[in-house]
Amino acid sequence: MKKINILTSILVATALLTACEDDRDSNPTIQEPTTFVLNTPANATSNVYDLNQSKNIELTCTQPDYGYPAVVTYTVQADLTDKWTDETETADASYLTLASISTSAKVDANTQELNKAIVKLAGWTSENDYDGEPMSVFVRLYAHIGDKGYPIHSNSIELKVIPYYMDISDAVPATYYLLGDFIGEVPWGNPTMAAGTAYFPMSLVKGYAYDANTGKGEFTYTGYIPADKGFKVVAVPGTWDDQWGNADSEGFTNLVNDKNSQNIKVNAAGWYTLHLNTIENKLTMKATTFETQPTEYDAVTLTYGSESVDMTKVTMEHSHVWYADITIAASCKAKFTSGDKTWGGEVFPFGSFVDGATISCKPGDYTVLFNELDECYYFKAK
Structure with a gap:
């Protein structure tokens, strides 16, 4: 019986070794191509x-x-x-x-x-x-x-x-704003204050194409939310006709677009992600976990042309949202930096981060909102 058991073990080990070798053989070795050909359409020279x-x-x-x-x-x-x-x-x-x-x-x-x-x-x-x-x-x-x-x-x-002439100025994404008990220097603050002191916008979804005429689409926000601190999501800070809250009672189990809704609130403090689709009129919220905690920056600088300004962090626990009021005198390039870290983008006045890019800015007075965790920025004209 011992001989049979030893023989069985050898057969099993051999099978496993063969399977491992087969797995290695099936894993392709990626090679870096040096060229590929775009064909000229057959009728391109005459059409x-x-x-x-x-x-x-x-x-x-x-x-x-x-x-x-x-x-x-x-x-x-x-x-x-x-x-x-x-x-x-x-x-x-x-x-x-x-x-x-x-x-x-x-x-x-x-x-x-x-x-x-x-x-x-x-x-x-x-x-x-x-x-x-x-x-x-x-x-x-x-x-x-x-x-x-x-x-x-x-x-x-x-x-x-x-070609033909077309108006290429798209509508600014019609995002919603977060405000409440734990947001900003003045919770539920006066809407005439600058964005950042009492409220800030949800972020763009990277790669999403917003409706060019209405600005509607998908928006997101990931952040740390303390327990038993109410907040809401509104279209226009200071007005309550177009708002998101929880139906019937405080919580986040039944989020609705209703001016009679109750505050959004969590029982357990932690990281949460909100996702809003303004075309489908749907808001969802769920707990979020990270393999490693997001880097918390002590300072962020906005550089635009030859000018620069130290941005202010929105007052919240584990805040990743920054703001600054600036005047751009002439067209220039802009970027955000913190130490060796740099963020930029390809679109103005709003956009998602693109590595190695700088933002082409136009003259004007702006409140700049910057979320380095969601990777989004807004230059909001005053």
């Missing part, structure tokens, strides 16, 4: 694309060679000069990236997005800026796997197009 009369321009490419059949994400980029210069501290990039993405080697370039990029790159401010003649636009593909891993650009191709 002129009327961007106002079509929905998409079909583009095809050879998939970058990652050493295995990877799921690749593609986005289309457009440049009027074919120079493809990146953004610097003093100048914008010569190209723009279209919003739509594809995981197929057949990529549809959305003509409305392409037209919007052309209008912005050309700097058109009215219909008089465009003479109606066909013009060239150069496009290329940006590809990566996973969370922007192993990024690579294709070659560029030239397309002849007839």
Whole structure:
């Protein structure tokens, strides 16, 4: 019997070793591609694309060679000069990236997005800026796997197009504000105070496309909420007709958009995440855990052009929200810093953080709101 047991153990160990070797064999080795080809459409040399009369321009490419059949994400980029210069501290990039993405080697370039990029790159401010003649636009593909891993650009191709003037100023996301017992220097404070002293906005959801006409969409906030401290979410600080609270009694089990609602309140202090969809008119809230506690910064500086200001942290336990009132005299680049940490973005006057980017700001008086945990910023015009 002992011999049989020993033989069985050997067979089991051999099977396990073989299985481990099979697992190793099935795990691909990722290689970094050096090039991939965007094909020129068959009729590109003789055809002129009327961007106002079509929905998409079909583009095809050879998939970058990652050493295995990877799921690749593609986005289309457009440049009027074919120079493809990146953004610097003093100048914008010569190209723009279209919003739509594809995981197929057949990529549809959305003509409305392409037209919007052309209008912005050309700097058109009215219909008089465009003479109606066909013009060239150069496009290329940006590809990566996973969370922007192993990024690579294709070659560029030239397309002849007839664009059209369009108003490219989108509606500012119509977010809601948090205010209550534990928020700010003056809880439930006077709404005429600057944002930050008594209330602050929910954050944008990174990568979400907000309605260009209404500003409606999805918003979020993750923060530490103390026990038995009530708060609400409102559209306009100081008015209570459009507000979110809990139905019937204080809590967060039945959140409703109702001016007669009760305060939102938790029994157990901790980290929570709120998610608001203003299109579906739905607010949810749930407890959140972290593998490691978020870094709490002692100071954050906002630099805009040659000016800088030390931001003020919103008064809360474990606060990650900052604010400052500034006047921007001329168009400039802006970024947020704390020690060696830097945050920037690609959109003004609101946006989510983009590594390595700086924010192109316009002149005006602003209250700047900055949430380094949710990775969001607002330049709110006064």
